[in-house]
Amino acid sequence: MTYQKIDFLLIGGGLASATAAETLRREGATGSILILSAESTLPYQRPALSKRYLLGDANVQQILIHPAQYYREQQIEVALETTALSVDTARQRVETSTGRQIHYEKLLIATGASPRPIALPGASLPGIHVLRSRDDCDALRQRASKAKRAVVVGGSFHGIEVAMTLRDLGLEVTIVEEDTRLLRHLESAMLSDFFLQYASQQGATVLLDEPVVAFHGERKIREVETGSGARIPCDFAVACMGVRPATQFLHGSGIALEEGQVVVDARLATNAPNVWAAGDVTSFLDPVFSRRRHIEHWDNAVKQGRLAALNMLGRRMRYDQVSYFFCEVGDIGFDVLGAPEDADEWIMRGSLADHSFALFYLKDSVMRAAFSLGRPAGETRLAEGLIRYRTNLQLHKEILRQPDVALDQLPTQTVLVLQGGGALGAFECGVVKALEEEQIFPDIVAGISIGALNGAIIAGNPRNATGALEAFWSELQVASSPLLSEPMRRATTAMQILQFGVPKFFRPRWMPSFGEPWVAPWNWSGFYDTSPMKQLLAKYVDFTSLKESPVRLVVGAVNVLTGELEVFDSYVDDLTPDHILASGSLPPGFSWTFVDGKPYWDGGIVSNSPLDLVFDRCGPDGKRVFIVDLFAGAKSSLPSNMMEIQARRDEIVYSERVRSDLRMRELKDAYRGLVESLLQEIEPVEREKIMQRPRYIQLMGDGAKMQITRFVRKGVGDEPSWRDYDFSDVSIRANQAQGYALVKEMLGAPRGVVAADRPVESTSDTVER
Secondary structure, three states: OEEEEEEEEEEOOOHHHHHHHHHHHHOOOOOOEEEEOOOOOOOEOHHHHHOHHHHOOOOHHHHEOOOHHHHHHOOEEEEOOOOEEEEEOOOOEEEEOOOEEEEEEEEEEOOOEEEOOOOOOOOOOOOEEOOOOHHHHHHHHHHHOOOOEEEEEOOOHHHHHHHHHHHHOOOEEEEEOOOOOOOHHHOOHHHHHHHHHHHHHOOOEEEOOOOEEEEEEOOOEEEEEEOOOOEEEOOEEEEOOOEEEOOHHHOOOOOOEEOOEEEEOOOOEOOOOOEEEOHHHEEEEEOOOOEEEOOOOHHHHHHHHHHHHHHHOOOOOOOOOOOEEEEEEOOEEEEEEEOHHHOOEEEEEEEOOOOEEEEEEEEOOEEEEEEEEOOOHHHHHHHHHHHHOOOEOOOOHHHHHOOOOOHHHOOOEEEEEEOOOHHHHHHHHHHHHHHHHOOOOOOEEEEOOHHHHHHHHHHHOOOOHHHHHHHHHHHHOEOOOOOOOHHHHHHHHHHHHHHHOEOOOEEEOOOOOOOOOOOOHHHOOOOEEOHHHHHHHHHHOOHHHHHHOOOEEEEEEEEOOOOOEEEEEOOOOOOOHHHHHHHOOOOOOEOOEEEOOEEEEEHHHOOOOOHHHHHHHHOOOOEEEEEEEOOOOOOOOOOOOHHHHHHHHHHHHHOOOOOOOHHHHHHHHHHHHHHHHHHOOOOHHHHHHHOOOHHHHHHHOOOOOEEEEEEEOOOOOOOOOOHHHOOEHHHHHHHHHHHHHHHHHHHHOOOOOOOOOOOOEEEEEEEOO
16 A cells, blocks of 8 residues: 555545636645546546537547646646545545545545435336546447437436437437426426426427336346336436445545435535545525525536535635526537526516526525526526525516516625725714715625724614714724814824823823733734723623624735735634734734744734735626725825835725726737627527537626715824824814815715815726726
8 A cells, every 4th residue: 555645635536526626726826736537537527428529529638627738737636537535634544446545634525426326126227328528428328329318317417418319419319307397406487387388399209207217128228117117218327316425435535424425514624634625516605595506507516616616725714605407408509507496586587488588596586596597698697696695686587587687787786995094084984974864775795904803892782873883983092182283182192192092092101001911022912902902892892793794794814924924814714803903903013913833923014904815705897895994005296204104005005906907808808709709600409509608607797886985084194193193182083073074075065076175086987806
């Protein structure tokens, strides 16, 4: 037995493993990657087996996910005809069928599924086929080339695809289905009747409510017997009767299984350390539908393989995608998104007869699933977003019924982006007050540094954050002497804060509190201690309830050891005050904050603009974004001293920049135009099928445009360099008032109209992503 150490071991030679390996390399993983595959062929596109490959329109090379050269160039080892026999999670070892013993650092289980055993009389007769692997397909194609009659057992998606392909090969085909209708999982009698009629028109015989009870023949199958006693003559049969997860090798491993499926959380992690699972093999916690689910779709394998790889690299992202299921029935291609079984209302759009039809499945006026046949790719992409973000459509159902009205007119998510800036965060408090008065409430709030603190309070007090924010900032403010002029009040208070801190935010280390051990200055990792803020945050935010809040909180912090910006997400992580403080631990003033044993600094060191965090976690499509920019970054006079230089540097570094990348947009549009022109060279029936495939829809279908409104704070010309630590009562009140006035002015004026004497700057942009 040979022994080997592998950094990333991927068990399973299918789409999920291939996608995971590709993602690992693309995201910078430098360790060794090994894929164990039971098959004799490199990972390939399995959906082609029941269509192009079975027809003979594609060869092995054409259905490969990547050619052999790709794996060599990326230094990804693929061990073919090799299965895992056992997994020892305690010692992190896997034993294989070829006598290798592999120690892994990170393990992905993506072994997929295998056809269910056929427990019927005569099931061992030659001529009874299943279709799961390329070898299965080769055997079936050879059998079909010498046959005239076939029986397909099962009227599922897979069964009807196989049946229609066999019809295209010229065979007489009978579909035997024990249910009372075809394609039961569409959860629509109308759609089932449509496909029954279509199959019949294509020459297939369909028997419903007829369970198969036995197979008959001597040396090979000759007849299929049904529950009514009918005997259907055939030259061969194809059993499309479902699959079971290929997890037998995991028994005794300690990895939790449920009905044979690997149990994973929303991040696709198993109960065993350093072990993830993806694809057909998983039972995963689906946050979109708030329940555990099991999905056996091509698109799901791609998305889960990618996300599992990211989490193996420490990204801590949850699987909140809406998977597509694509099916080709003869010359008809269609998509199913979401969970059709959850619906209590159905809304139709377009015409089935014209092969341009969508069916939207709603529950409590929220879209839960969509069926799309011949509809524009952009429409399907928009439906995906409505499902994913659980948009309530109570007042907008008429738009769904009108095929010529674009879905981008439906409500979008509202995002509030809060920048870091210390005491300037009081400006954000004023912005929130004005937005709430205008009945604008965020679905997502993303924050850095002081923006993370404000964001936590907003998420912890949904739709009623103003009172909590004002009370929070009232506790932070430091009283100034009313006997001095306002500039002097601010200046003296700022100097006082430098010496003595802000009582409920931070205190200087040269004035240790009673009972704490003295630390020598040369051992300090920051000048101030932020533990008072931890107590203050806990007063205004119930961190145990953030996962259930309708407002999703996303904050960023920099891992001191890796230098990478990491994301803390309230819908993924069990957030604590430490997560929020980590985002605001700006050196050298503040020390790093430990979260799960890792040290973090202020996220503004890498990016003070958390809009990208929203894109990464929540997608860019169809969002109304409000950005609060605390640093204008506009033109300024030349600084005259070191304090002004520091202030100007911060203004430039931390200013928010939201610009449409015109070159990228032009390039994207050019590629789309090229794809569209190439499609015009393809026969219309094939072109329509291509345009229904998930990858085409996701790449070519534009989601709703993102609208961005910026509330840019613009300081007065003689603004002091200590503005970001000026927590004086006069400054906090002034910043709150300025933020409030700006929002009222911008939202109260017609778009594009700006008061001539307005003391602040604002912009509003529509951005395509």
